[in-house]
Amino acid sequence: MMMHLLTAASIALAAAAIPAAAGSGDIFSKFLWKRRVVLVFGDQMNQDVANQTDDLQAVREEVENRDLxxxxIxxxxxxxxxxxxxLPPADALRRRFKVDDQxxxxxILLGKDGQEKLRDSKPVSPDALFALIDSMPMRQREAREND
Structure with missing residues (x-):
């Protein structure tokens, strides 16, 4: 009996240590360890949303080079x-990342590990975003492997 309790406790602790993005039913499981994700939230289509998405579309090759x-939303x-x-529903994304619909x-930038790396309430320039990504150990390893 005691062994079963210890085993159950060990499994529970191990499960709690797994990032939310690693869960099998998680909305981001298809990206985990494969892609970085930039989430652009807006209450409506506004100039900030348009600027952020347009700026990233303008450097599509750089975006793809970084597996973004x-x-x-x-x-x-x-x-x-x-x-x-x-794609996951908007309300699930808003709940998960605590972004109110107002x-x-x-x-938000998520790393390949599914963890939040950046959050801002103003558009982030592609150069600033790429500099952050390029400073990450995983990205540095990818760059070395691709040389």
């Missing part, structure tokens, strides 16, 4: 520019 997927709509399909603008 861009998801735009405006109101109740989620878009990835028609790339993947099967917030004008929020941008």
């Amino acid at each position: 997927t861009i998801l735009t 405006v109101g109740g709509t989620v878009s990835d520019g028609g790339q993947l399909g099967g 917030q004008r603008f929020t941008v």
Whole structure:
């Protein structure tokens, strides 16, 4: 009996240590260890949302080079520019990242480990975003491997 309790406690502790993004039913499991994700939230389509997405679209090759997927969440709509399909619902994303549907603008960067690396209430320039990504140990390893 005591052994079963210890085993159950060990399993519970191990499960708690796994990042939320690693859960099998998680909305980001398809990205985990494969893609970085930029989430662009807006209460409605506004200038900040348009600027953030346009700026990233303008440097599409750099975005792809860094394994970035861009998801735009405006109101109740989620878009990835028609790339993947099967996207999570807007309300699930807003709950998961604690972004109220009344917030004008929020941008979040998730690393390949599924963890939040950046959050801002103003658009982030592609150069600043790429500098942050390029400073990450995983990205540095990827760059060395691709040379």
